[in-house]
Amino acid sequence: MHQVRIPEALGSVLLQPATHDDLPVILRLLERCDLPIDDVPPIVEDFIAARSGDAVIGTVALESFASVGLLRxxxxxxxxxxxxxxxxxxxxxxxxxRRRAIGSVYLLTTDAVGYFAKLGFHEVDRALAPDAIRETQQFRELCPDSATLMCRHIRQP
Ligand SMILES: CC(C)(COP(=O)(O)OP(=O)(O)OC[C@H]1O[C@@H](n2cnc3c(N)ncnc32)[C@H](O)[C@@H]1OP(=O)(O)O)[C@@H](O)C(=O)NCCC(=O)NCCS
Structure with missing residues (x-):
């Protein structure tokens, strides 16, 4: 379990790896947010669930490929x-x-470039995407060509 500060206003929210039982609610949350869901079921283990009581109120996933990862x-x-x-x-x-010794985390976004820039991600030319990222379904099919590729390097201890 990682030491992540949970916003006080949200009470006792827990960030935990998602389980297969979380899949339907995660899919509904992503759909409501207009985010792609076609490739989610096979990789539900890559997802984190933010739990408030019995409810899942947030999610994120990290797909990892040796030294690079995809935040999605x-x-x-x-x-x-x-x-x-x-x-x-x-x-x-x-x-x-960092725990998985990933050196660079990439993401694709259509309208949250400013949000991720505040979290330390910088824009990268899509032509410079590592092969592992280029081969993801997100890159190849699900995100439009206009989506911005961003990257954050991870300092290893
Ligand atoms: C983006 C998202 C995850 C942020 O969640 P959140 O818990 O509200 O985020 P935080 O509380 O950490 O940050 C909120 C701040 O980010 C800003 N923000 C939210 N979405 C943003 C966007 N697309 N671009 C720029 N800033 C954004 C908010 O206006 C707010 O600004 P403030 O602190 O000045 O009031 C949420 O808005 C969401 O689920 N959006 C729909 C899905 C999406 O766009 N996901 C990202 C692409 S994968």
């Missing part, structure tokens, strides 16, 4: 936004990337 599917339920939960979920993923 960051979503917070509309009623729980603007309290820092999105930031907490990203910090969890970055700590998990």
């Amino acid at each position: 599917s960051l979503a917070v339920d509309a009623d729980s936004r603007k309290h820092g939960l999105g930031r907490s979920l990203c910090e969890y993923v970055l700590q998990e990337a």
Whole structure:
């Protein structure tokens, strides 16, 4: 379990690896946020669930490929936004990337470039994407060609 600050306004929220039982609610949350869901079921183990009681109010995933990772599917339920939960979920993923000895975390986004820039990600030319990222379904099919590729390097201890 990583040491991530949970926003006080949200009470006792827990960030935990998702289980197969979480899949339906995660899919519904991503759909409500207009994020791709076609490739989620086979990789549900890559997802983190933000739990408030029995409810899942946020999610994010880290797909990992040796030394690079793909942060994807960051979503917070509309009623729980603007309290820092999105930031907490990203910090969890970055700590998990460090644990897995991932050197660079990439993501694709259509309209949250400014959000991720505040979290330390910088824009990268799509032509420079590592092969592992280029081969993901997110890169090849699910995100439009206009989506911006961003990267954050992970300092290893
Ligand atoms: C993006 C998202 C995860 C942020 O969740 P959150 O818990 O509200 O995030 P935080 O509390 O850490 O940050 C909130 C701040 O980010 C800003 N923000 C939210 N979405 C943003 C966006 N697309 N671009 C720029 N800033 C954004 C908010 O306006 C707020 O700003 P403020 O602190 O000045 O009020 C949430 O808005 C969401 O689920 N959006 C739909 C799905 C999505 O776009 N996911 C990201 C692409 S994968």
